[in-house]
Structure formats: C-alpha cells, structure tokens
Amino acid sequence: MMQSGIVAEKGVDEFMAEIAVVTIRHRNLVNLMGYCLDENERLFVYEYMPQGTLSRHLFHWENEGLKPLEWKTRLIIALDVARGVEYLHGLAQQTFIHRDLKPSNILLGDNMRAKVADVGLVRLAPQGKASFQTRIARTFGYLAPEYAATGRLTTKVDVYSFGVILMELITGRKALDESRPEENFHLVSWFRRMLLDKDSFRTIIDLTIEADEETLSSINTVAELAGHCCAREPHQRPDMSHVVNVLSPLIEVWKPTEPDVDEIYGINFNMTLPEALQRWKQFEGNSTLDFSSNSSPPQSGIAPSYRSLDARLS
Template sequence: MRHRHLVALLGYCLDGNERLLVYEYMPRGTLSQHLFHWKEEGRKPLDWTRRLAIALDVARGVEYLHTLAHQSFIHRDLKPSNILLGDDMRAKVSDFGLVRLAPDGKYSIETRVAGTFGYLAPEYAVTGRVTTKVDIFSLGVILMELITGRKALDETQPEDSVHLVTWFRRVAASKDENAFKNAIDPNISLDDDTVASIEKVWELAGHCCAREPYQRPDMAHIVNVLSSLTVQWKPTETDPDDVYGIDYDMPLPQVLKKWQAFEGLSQTADDSGSSSSAYGSKDNTQTSIPTRPSGFADSFTSVDGR
C-alpha cells in the first residue's frame, strides 16, 4: 500500500533473530515533539495553519486506509507520536503494528484491546470490539490536542482534568463565554479568522469523540471539513493587457485583428491547407482568421447559429 500520507515501507529483514522493518526517513520527527516538547528541543510552537495542515494530512492518510485502499483497514493506534513530519512539515501516519482488516459493512470485530490509553474509543476499551470508528475517536482526540496544546492524558493537571476528552466536553458544555478561548493553546496567535477556524475544528473534534460510534462522522466527512478550512485556490484578476483576455464589449473582427497583430499573422492555413473562417457580423461577412489557440474565443465561436 502506498499513499503520500502513509510512511512508506522500504524493506524488511528476517535473518535469525534480526527482524527489522525499514521505513522512509522523516527528518522532522513526530508531531508529539512539536506539540508538547518544542521548548526542550529548541523549536518554535506550531502555528494554527500548520496544525490544520497536519490534521488534514493525517485524515487523508486514514481515509485511504478506511475506504480508498484495496481493502479496508483499522489503524488502532493513532496518536501524535505515530504521526511523522517531513522536511516540508507534511505529515504521514506511521506504526502499523496494530492494523487490522475491517469487517464488511458496519459490523465490528472482536480483538485483543491494544493501543494507547487516552486515545481508545470507549466501546473498544470496554468490549474489545472495533470498527473504523475507533480511529475516528482517536483522530478526534488528536484534534483536541492540536487546539488546546494539552495531552490526551496529563497527570500534571487537576484530577478532574487529567483526561482531555472529559475536560473538553465540560468546556464545550460550559455557559462561560470565555471558556472556549481560554481552552485554546496560548501559543497560537489568534485573530478573527483563526478563531472562526478553530471553532469549526472544535465542533468537529467533539463529534469525532461522541460516546456512540454511530454518532461519529466518517473520515471522508472529516477530510471535507478540514480541507474547506485550508487555503483554497482563487482565480486571479484578469489582466486587461492579456492578449487572450476577452473584451466582451469589443466586436469580433476587432478581437481577431488584435490577436493577429500580436501574433504577427494575417492568415494561417489549417491542417488541410485551406484557411479557417468565422462570421464576424450578422450580415454574414466572413473574416479570415488563423487557427485559434486553445481556449481562445470559446465563448463566441457560434454566430447566427453557425
């Protein structure tokens, strides 16, 4: 299996007691280092744009595991230390030692409970039965960590705030208008756009960590929500001096002359040796034109229904 947001397996070794897996090198280390240990390692804290991009990368990698690969897989151990970063700070999911094939449909399978406390979905921790929804829960916890800068389990916090999901739900239910902003990682620089983006991810994280599996979204929905918050392509302003720009107020013969003058052409034969022609006015006056470049005058090739 290959995906740009899954760490690639390069090879393996089975030689006596030597049992090795060789993965591509990810020079920027783990998300955990950048999120929780940046001070000790002399790094800068991640800004919100980078955190959002990392979350989207992880979601796309897990979406491939769940629905886009030749079979459906459950990772079972999503957490920041299993998310690796390349030189470009793009994220890839790693550590597939607990991966299981997902059952067809919405059925769950029973397996030995494994993973990391704090990221385990409640139904999995209690019953040992898993579906792809256990990965959704884990990703929800990661989103909470990206927003708050707090660990899934943090023994340094007061007893009622050790478990991030429990604390997060309490903040979400609070009637204190400042509770939300106070919960955001203070290392994130806030402006109106950033706050609005965090609010949407906050809501998404809450849905991902819903108590019942059927209440959680699927990974495709998560990808759609996160991708809508990243920088989107926008068309540039039309350059009025662009020779191929269409001036809808200019008569067709003048448009053609403008293009011909730019190209230094007056008449160009088509592939068969005969010149192309178009009707430039309603009296069916023919104007000889060169073969048009791709995309040129597409909006007015039909005149008088011809």
Template structure:
C-alpha cells in the same frame, strides 16, 4: 521524516528549542492525517483499522507535511462498519470507550483517536496526564465540558498560538469536529471522509485569479449586430497566417490554385 513526531512540536517544542506550530500549519497537519486515515478505512484495496493513532505516531517531513506511521497494531476489517473482536491494544487517552469495554472495534475507533489528536492540536495538552488537575486529567472528558462555550474554548486554546480574531471561526469548526469524532456512541461519529471535507475547506481555499478583464475594451452599449460585425472584422485580421493566405468569412481557407496539390505532392516525393 526529519521533523520527527507531531507530539514533539505540540508538547516539547520549548525543551527542544523549536518554534511552536502556527495555526495554519496545525490545520494542514490535521488534514494530512485525516486523508491518511481515510485511505486506510475506505480508499485502500481493503479496509484497515490503525488502532494506535496518536500524535506520537504522526511524523512530519521538512515541509511539515504529515504522515500516519507505526502500523504494528493495524487490524484488517472485513467491512468498515463491522466490528472485530480483538485483544485490547493502543494507548490510554486515545482509546474509544466501546473498545476499552467490549474489546470490539470498527473503523470508528480510529475516528475517536483522530478527535483526540484534534483536541491536542487545539489545546496543546496531551491526551492523558496524571500530573494535571483532576478535571483536566483526561483531555476528552474536559474538552467536552468546554467546547460549547466559545469564550471558555478560546481561553483554553494553546497559549503558544496567541490566537487572534481571524482564526476564531476555524477554531470553532475544528472544536465541533473534534466533539463529533469523540462521541460516546460510535454510530454518532462521522466517517473520516467527512473530516477531510471539513478540514479541506479551511486549508484549500480557492482564490480568484487576478487577471485583467478581457471585456474591459468592449463597448457593451453598441447594438448586438454592430458588436458582432466588429468581432468578425477583428477575427478576419487575426486569422491571416504568416504566408499571407487569409480565410474567408466562414473561417475556411480559400481553394488553392490548380496544380498546387500536384506540385506539393511531387516535391514531397522528391
């Protein structure tokens, strides 16, 4: 994955002399990650919990398509909704609160971590930074305070984005998704399939194909019998094959002259 970890492009792009990630690219990366985690949780032959999902474990190829990486802490889940007791592992700042307190995990701990990654993509701030002012030290806690105020939210977006009005609505949608994913109660967090559906609508927007109107030359003012007669006449012309054999009014090829089939069969046999 030649472009390395996502964290380099969010937090260290200046020191590495790189261009900051554009908003469409960030949304596309988020969708790739959501699809990867959804696969682990529900689409693979068994359900797995990553346990260490973070921007440093998301790798990018030359086209900035993202892959979830580093499965050293992965845990097999007997059921996507059943909790599993395990020793505490992962990275502070991305750990779901119930995991840190009880040591029990479900797939919802990955959903929480994914929400933190969304916040990083939105703000350009790392999940936990002891050097930041106390109110911003823990990204999730601070983000929850600002996410509902649209003016404050836009003012807190990563300055490298130079956000304009045309992306505000998608910023609001992803901020809301990040909030749902990091809900304190794991039962209030969505499944990863929901995150995929939300993000896919922002990335895979269908656009109509700009074809010429096939009915532009049809005179819709004519009575229906006349229109049908005209179409039948056109069809009779179009159905004449290159040998000059035409079809009858019902679309069938007229019967061949006697001896035609016999001469064809004998010639074919030779």
C-alpha cells in the same frame, strides 16, 4: 524490529501477512522501504521523516529549541492525517483500521507535512464485517470507550482517536495530563465541558496560537468536529471522509513541487471516488504521456504481490 516474543510466535506466513498490510501506499502513510527476514530477525525499514513526531513539536517544542506550531500548520497536519486514515478506511482495496492513532505515531517531513506511522499495528477488517474483536492496542487517553470495554473494533475507533488529536492540536495539552487537577486530567472530558461554555472556550486555546478572528472561527469549526469525533456512541461519530470534507476548506489546497501520479491524471483528494475513477478512465483512453527512454511511467502505488515478496525471500 519485531520483539523476540513475537518472533517466536510468528512464522514466515504470519510475517508475510504483516508485509501485505504495511506495504499499502499513500502520500500520507509512512512508506515501507524494505524488510529483513533472517532466522529470528524480523525488521521493517521505513522512510526517514526528519522532523520526527508530532508530539515532539506539540508538547516538547520548548525543551528541544523548536518554534511552536502555527495554527495553519496544525490544520495542514490534521488534514494530512485525516486523508491517510480515510485511505485506510475506505479508499484502499480493503478496509484497514489503525488502532493506535496518537501524536507519537504521526511523523513530519522537512516541509512539516504529516504521515501516519506505525501501520504495522493496523488490522484488516474481515470481508463484509463492520466490526470484529481483537486484542486491544492500549494507549490510554486515545481509546474509544467501546473498544476499551469490549475489544470490538470498527473504523469509528480511529475516528475517536483522531478527535483526541484535534483536541490536542487546539489546546496544546496531552490526552492524559497527571500534572492537572483530577477533574481536568482527562482531556476529552474537560474539552467537552469547556466546549459547552462559549465564554470559557477561548481560554483553552494553546497560548502559542495567535488567535485573530479568522483563526478563532477556524478553531471553533475544528473544535466542534473534535467533539463529534469523540462522541460516546460510535454511530454518532462521522466517517473520515466527512472529516476530510470539513477540514479541506479551512486551508489552501496543497500543490506538491513535483507532480505525482494523482496530479498527472487530474485527480485530487477533494474528488469523490467515482469522480476520480471517471477522470482516470478518461486519461487512460486519451493518454498523451511520453514514456520514452528519457522518462519512466508513473508507479501504480499498488503493494507488491505475494509472488514478488516470495521472490525476495528466496
């Protein structure tokens, strides 16, 4: 629900622009199911994610009677989030920047698969611009230093936030923890110091993780990736496509129980974009799919046009 102050400032045009952003579709983004525009009421209705937020399972599992997350589950969640953000940054028709990645904005389904939520805060990057200035979405602990200092927004701001989330998945600690001594209060600074000390690094791993040799090797890889994502200078941070390429080999490729459009066309998320386009073209030219009365063609996943949205409002 949009806050009353925001409603007073925004008219129908601004609300429509917001809808154009949040109707982007991807398996790792929480889907918009509908919306309401009734006088001063502005509502977005998203799909229900029954397991709630990642923060619930990572930081509050004991109080809520939940089981701690296994390392493999944490890896899968990390890859799901990385793929969702990768789509926003470079695989959608336009470049989007989330601005507020954090565990409370990552939602989990019954199968513990993750989707990025709160995409209403995303910002569309101006055409041809690598960076631009905007009002800061403040969640301290996840803010890239250059964004906090100047308000300049690039995709590397999301990469930094994702790196913090990786550190939280490894340690089970929050980005900011007031219960810790001042020198350990800020997770990123503490994690960097511990990452340099190979003898001490094992002690920072969440105690609920059963760390055999294979798991430790995987954790070390993710820890190094987290350090790169949280580099002080934006140009030193990797793109999300690189992050996906690092995380993908660490887990088994997930196969959904029901084939979706990507699977029907022989496309998987490990392909490069040119490879995926080539595979799609091949299937388009040699399609044997049956779209008879007993089946329906797959949905394209493309967001509704302004015309269709206007029709709903009329």
